Amino acid sequence: MVGASLAGWNAATTLRREGFDGELTLVGAETEPPYDRPPLSKAFLATGEEAKVALGGVADSEALAITWRLGRRAVRLRLGDRVVDLDDGTEVAFDGLVLTGGAEVRTLPSLPVGNGVHVLRTVADARELRADLDRRNGPVLVVGAGFIGAEVAATCRQAGREVVLVEAAEVPLERAVGTEIGAVCASLHREHGVDVRLGTAVVGRDSSGAVRLDDGTTVDAAVVVVGVGVAPSTRWLEGSGLLLEDGVVCDATGLAAAGVVAAGDIARWPNELFFGDSMRVEHWDNAIDMGAFVARRLLAGTDWDPRAVFAPVPWFWSDQYDRKMQMAGRSTGFDRMEVAGGTLEERRFVALYRRQGRLIAAFGMNRPRHVVQCRSLIARRCPWEEARELAAAWT
């Protein structure tokens, strides 16, 4: 297993649960054993309590007989030889390989990390950010209003910091939720006193530390957090013979090559439930689900029934202020959006998305139960009209 985080951990525990009693090696570039990332922008950022990022079962994993290679990076895959080379010159031979290297943050050339500029992907990043927030008083600039940027903005704002949130697009989260709902998400920050600048890009940073924006203004921020998305960690796999296209390309069962599977943020596969769209899903729940699925896939080898495909309804949550957001499905290619179970103004609603006459996604604000119901509707390919009728009863 290369990548000792959520997907790797769930693949490992599944292999053991399914009775695999061979040697199991987990290679992880971070020095920490697997931990939970979502609290890094929420409870951990707010409180600094290390217990918030613990992942269940990791602390007492001796029974799983895992060989941990933490703080080690895989640098080369020799597919023909069935060997992975590590950065300390050692090699790990394998019969089966699980690729769970997840994703790495993107950065901006105009805002190099360091000297008050942060990214947030690892617990080490989060500790540094927290320390800097404690050390430097004054406004926080968040660059990028995706879910993680939005959560950082909300957490800092709730801690009483002045926050400026800059987003290059005219509407945040448009690709995930569409323009109308994206605009609601932006308003949420304004209502909580965040200075939101949409359609604005960062030009650079002065020697004094002030950040220059393309609207001609500068922001004199004490701390800057860059949250402009992630890219799958596939650089070390270039030239290995695996197909890489914004992720490790797998078949519909998670298989990338004979004896090689991938799961979590790094994996791209065609999801038959969504018209066979090629997907890469950067959600916590998918790392668990797919990690477990591909572990079984790997064990079965050629005995696997090719009709047993990995076709889940993606699901994620995001907590901002007192709003809990969830999304089930994928809105890609939607041709209609309707609001049920409340109104946009109340900031309590479910947005339903239609594609080819089916319900294909639902985004909820403070409507967790209905999003979960939508998830089952999407899973059974519920026709749009039927879903609308059901949703009409949600008051």
Add this chain to the structure above:
Amino acid sequence: MVWRVVVDMDLCESNAVCMAVLPEVFEVRDDDLLYVLNETPPDSDRAKAEEAVARCPKQAITIVEA
């Protein structure tokens, strides 16, 4: 063996993931609170209950052997 499902309500944020996995045991109602319908589910629900433990984003669910 007897086992019980216990939810730490201080951790739970009612996102209903567990309800999707095992609706016979977990229910989030209109008041947006989680109710455990049956603290001692039958053994046939054990695998599902364990899945709910793994999938709960807040790690609020535990299975206690009694």
